[in-house]
Amino acid sequence: MFTGIVEETGTVEQIKPTAKSIELTVRAGLTGRGLRLGASLAVNGCCLTVVKLGSPGKNRRVQFDLLKETWGRTNLQFTQPGSLVNLERPLRTDGNLGGHFVTGHIDGIGKITRWDRAGQDHVLDISAPPEVMRYVVFKGSIAVDGISLTVAGLKKQGFRIWIIPHTFEVTALSQRKVGDAVNLEADLIGKYVEKFVSARR
Numbered sequence: 001m002f003t004g005i006v007e008e009t010g011t012v013e014q015i016k017p018t019a020k021s022i023e024l025t026v027r028a029g030l031t032g033r034g035l036r037l038g039a040s041l042a043v044n045g046c047c048l049t050v051v052k053l054g055s056p057g058k059n060r061r062v063q064f065d066l067l068k069e070t071w072g073r074t075n076l077q078f079t080q081p082g083s084l085v086n087l088e089r090p091l092r093t094d095g096n097l098g099g100h101f102v103t104g105h106i107d108g109i110g111k112i113t114r115w116d117r118a119g120q121d122h123v124l125d126i127s128a129p130p131e132v133m134r135y136v137v138f139k140g141s142i143a144v145d146g147i148s149l150t151v152a153g154l155k156k157q158g159f160r161i162w163i164i165p166h167t168f169e170v171t172a173l174s175q176r177k178v179g180d181a182v183n184l185e186a187d188l189i190g191k192y193v194e195k196f197v198s199a200r201r
Contacts, residue, residue, distance in 0.1 A: 001091045002042045003142040004099035004141075004148025006171050007031050009084040013061065014032070021065040024048075024076065032060030040104070042088040044172070045146025045183045046074050047104025074106050075145070075181040084172040086146045099148025100141040101188050108132040110144070110184045112176055114159065120165050124173075127158040128184055135186035135194075147171055166174040 001158075007030055014025040016114045031041060036165075040061065048070075054061030071077050079085065091097065110132070114125035126134065126144065136142055136159050140151050147167065153160035168174055178180070 002047070002088050002101045002102040002104055002146070003091050004045075004143045004145055004146060005087050005088065005096050006052070008080070009170070009172050010062075011059075011085045012079045012081055012083040014081060014086060015079065021067055022071050023063060024066055025063045026060050026085060026087070027059040028087055029059055031089050032056070032062055033044070035060070035062060040089075040090050042102070042104050042146050043075060043169050044074065044085045045104065045143050045185055046070065046106050047101065051055040053122050068089060075109055078181055084175050086172050088146055100150065102143045102146065102185055103188060104146075105185065106183045107186050108184050110158070110182045112178050112180050112182060115176060120164075122163040122168055123160065124163055124174075125155070125158060125160050126182060126184070132184050132186050133157065133159070135190040139189045140190070143171060143183075145174070145182050185200055
């Protein structure tokens with residue numbers, strides 16, 4: 001379980017397709033400290049398992065094996081060496097829930113349709129598939145590339161969010177542009193409510 005409060009950005013170092021998976025290697029700083037084999041780390045909001053670790057240091061090499069199913073359903077497929085990715089370690093039981101409950105299971109890929117500066121902030125419009133939009137509500141929470149954000153407006157096939165300067169500066173959103181793909185995870189609570197209501201009908 002994660003919170004959607006990105007701790008830092010890491011840098012993609014290598015992408016290596018194999019017969020069974022895609023090996024993704026990322027350089028991590030803060031989030032690389034204390035990592036162990038088998039640990040989880042959210043990469044652009046996707047919960048991945050650490051399979052290999054480099055020597056501890058300022059920019060530690062962290063390797064993941066992605067199934068082709070995961071690769072094809074996330075925007076990690078569009079990364080390349082040098083790309084920034086958002087990183088977050090799992091929520092500790094004694095930690096603060098600064099964002100909202102994020103599972104790290106991507107519901108779908110959205111596309112940026114507007115990405116403009118508005119004063120000190122940025123306006124971000126994202127088109128999203130129906131299976132995601134059914135859970136998106138005005139002023140509700142949604143994770144975009146693992147970032148916990150508040151929905152500021154709804155459209156028929158998408159939604160709008162406002163990005164404050166801090167979020168822009170400390171996440172991989174600074175590299176994004178119109179047409180780019182983003183990972184989307186809808187609020188978990190809405191999914192449970194839908195199931196409970198459906199079961200009672």
